[in-house]
Amino acid sequence: MTAKSAVTRDGTTDTPARGGTRPAWLVLALACAGQFMVILDSSIVNVALPSVDRDLGFPPAGLAWVVNGYLLAFAGFMLLGGRAADLYGHRRTLTAGLVLFSASSLAGGLATVPAVLVAARVAQGMGAALLAPATLAVINTGFAAGRERARAFGAWSAAGGVGGTAGAVAGGALTSGLSWRWVFLINVPIGAVLVAVALAALPRARTGRREPLDLAGAATGTAGLAALIYGVMQGTDHGWTSPRVLAPAAAGVLLLAAFVLVEARFAARPMMPLRLLRRRGVAAGNGMLLIFGGIAIAMWYFSALFLQDVLGYDALQAGLGQTPAAVTFVLTARRAAALLPRAGVRPLITAGAACFVTGFGWLSQAGVGSGYLTAVLGPTLLIAAGIGLTFPTLMAATTAGVPEDDAGTIGGLAQTASQVGGSVGLAVLTTAAGTATRAAGYERVFLIAAGLALALALTGLLLPHGRRG
CATH class of the missing domain: 1.20.1250.20 (MFS general substrate transporter like domains)
Structure with a gap:
């Protein structure tokens, strides 16, 4: 069985990178590894936080943003990442996500001040937002509907679940045995291998006319999701009626309403076709x-x-x-x-x-x-x-x-x-x-x-x- 080619929106065909087709198992392994990597990083850092705080000296309440910065960027940019996969090709988007994720992991592992680590985590979340929808799109377009695709979804889902659960174990082992920095640095060699596999295994799109990105939709949708999630994150610490919760949450709702209006009335090529x-x-x-x-x-x-x-x-x-x-x-x-x-x-x-x-x-x-x-x-x-x-x-x-x-x-x-x-x-x-x-x-x-x-x-x-x- 081999992975099939896909037809892009502009009518061109995705063709294998170096001629011929690539084994479907290799494509599936790449998608599962990418999903594992993304979900693992959502939890692996938690165990290392006390060591991070001792080394870098975070201000009060600042340490939480090592986790929240990643999750906020991940959720906020996911729609944009999915649209990028459709416009620019799954191979390009997945590879770009891996490169950004790995480079920001390196920056996080080498950080010597809190601000650098938090910025690296935000960049990691943006890389994950490119990578995660691309792995799902690779499965949806690379495997025939029915039993073949269902089995691929099963393996992909299992990889994410194992990544989430393995985070605590892996984070504890790396922090205790080496250093908290290896919680981030471990992603660098893994990412390099996955980039090489992606370039070899995924088809390359021959692009002709390319649709422009819906900038208004991207801005309102991404900002709206980020503001809403940020407001919700503040609820536990400040109470649900606090202005620190209500203000960003209300801004998020208004921005998402503007997003729907843009997509329905004004966008020639909507980021999220309603x-x-x-x-x-x-x-x-x-x-x-x-x-x-x-x-x-x-x-x-x-x-x-x-x-x-x-x-x-x-x-x-x-x-x-x-x-x-x-x-x-x-x-x-x-x-x-x-x-x-x-x-x-x-x-x-x-x-x-x-x-x-x-x-x-x-x-x-x-x-x-x-x-x-x-x-x-x-x-x-x-x-x-x-x-x-x-x-x-x-x-x-x-x-x-x-x-x-x-x-x-x-x-x-x-x-x-x-x-x-x-x-x-x-x-x-x-x-x-x-x-x-x-x-x-x-x-x-x-x-x-x-x-x-x-x-x-x-x-x-x-x-x-x-x-x-």
Whole structure:
């Protein structure tokens, strides 16, 4: 089996870089490695933060921007990254994302003052915003619809899940064994290898007439997302009625309204064609990805904190404690990909929601004095199975039937929905946890996550019948 060529919007054809076609497994491995790298970097830094603070001397509240700067740029620029993949080619965009990501990782690893590290993290997030939608577009255009594409989505989803879970373990090992700088520097050789693979494995577009970028849409959409997410990030520390929350959030909403107006009325070549949202699968699928983002945060972030805050584990032990769930996620995602062409979307979403409700309900009963084997392992395995059933299914369903020349845009939109859902979910759930005692706070978080799972199942009823991705 070989990866196929794609037709660009201007009518030209993507052809292999040096003649012939490249093995599909190599294309899939590249997409999975890129996704793994992006998601890994969302979590690997957390464990290293105390060491970073000791070495660089961050001001109060400044250390959080080592994490927030990355996440803000990642989510804010994702739509733009997806559109760039459609306009300039998946090969160019993916390679540019890898180069920017690796170069900023080098700058972060060599930083000697806080401002340089935060700037490097913002640049990393922008590189990730180019890279992530391009990996999804490569799968959507490089694999035939049906079983072949569903299996590719399963592998891609599993790579991201493993990256997120491996972050705590890898970050702890690198920080303890070498230095916090290697949390960033490790990306440099990996990125160099992936750039070489991308240039060899992905087709090169022969461009003729190229559409101009929708600058007004890019500016309002990117600024609107960034302002909204920034406002939400301030909610936990300053309260939801604080001007530091309401002002950027209101600005974000107004900018996003302007973005919709620009795309609907004024843009000759919209960055985000609104016609795509008229597809029921695209609209419902992205709504479900918003909800899913909150569910995933409740699992990977809050269960890790529960192991540390309530059961007394250190960061490395907490990461290892999540390893069985990560393995379950990988196995279930691959199985879901095999089932999707035959079973369809709705049964898998329903099964995943049942796993979420049962798992989070069970986990909410754990508290001080609970044992890992009796109170944590079982429910986290169930929740991880639910994530494995739903995430690749949602990605496949959201992008199914979309024209190839919109693959990057849809990929960017889908991942933006998931990231925004995670950011909002993190802020809301952190606030919910903070208003109660330690163990009771986690109980509240897990019960809210069970409620989100019910909302996910209900929203799934809006998907078209028989939608198989």
